[in-house]
Amino acid sequence: MDICVFLSAADLDDRYTGPAREFAELIGKGGHTLVWGGSNVGLMKVVADGVQDSGGRLVGVSVEFLAGKARPDADEMIIAADLAERKARLIGLADAVVIMVGGTGTLDEATEILEMKKHGLHRKPVVLLNTEGFYDGLLAQFERMESEGFLPLPLAELVSFADTPADALALLEATVRKG
Known part of the structure; x- marks a missing residue:
């Protein structure tokens, strides 16, 4: 399975890097x-190192203005012209999506992939890895959106x-096998 992971490029402490490494x-x-996202820094590097050290393959999609931070030993590295193209390529290459801890860029990616799914533009499973309750507030917001009629699909x-x-x-494995 090709798993797209959206996550932070920031250097974070072990309460976030430990579960990221485990995943x-x-x-x-x-x-x-x-x-x-192809970057060889922060949490992105932690995850890429863990996958590579465990025998997995790395397919990165960087963007021109961040190409200097791209991982040099990825199995494949694509350089997109801009962030919109990067997101489209990441989503297009994946069978499934996991959203890990991150900032505004990760939140932007998460909402776009969910908006696309809401409109039937893909049927890929999307999982938010709620490390340390990081996404508890977002879950509460989604539940409110659902209960007040803002979501055309059931949240689940x-x-x-x-x-x-x-x-x-x-x-992911259960959903991809089923679908």
């Missing part, structure tokens, strides 16, 4: 491919939340 090892040991069909890396991968 990366599960990807690699499972024979899956990581499709990610739009996105899944997982508290652990193992749960996130299990959700």
Whole structure:
């Protein structure tokens, strides 16, 4: 399975890097491919290192203005012209999407992939890895959107939340096998 992971490029402490490394090892040991933003810094590097060290493949999609931070030893590296093209390529290459902890860029990616799914532009499973309760507030917001009629699909069909890396991968594997 080709798994797109949206996540931060920031350097973070172990409460975030530990679970990210664990998820990366599960990807690699499972024979899956990581499709990610291509950066060789911060949490992006932690995940790429973990996948590669565990035998998985790396397919990066960087962008011209960040090409200097692209991982040099990825199995494949695509350089997109801009952020919109980067997102489109990341999503297009993936069988499934995991959204890990991140800032505004990660939130932008998450909302775009969910908006596309809402409109039927893809049927890929999307899982938010809720490390340390990072996305509890977003889950509450989504639940409110659903209860007040803002979502045309049931929330469970739009996105899944997982508290652990193992749960996130299990959700993806079950959904991709089924679909």
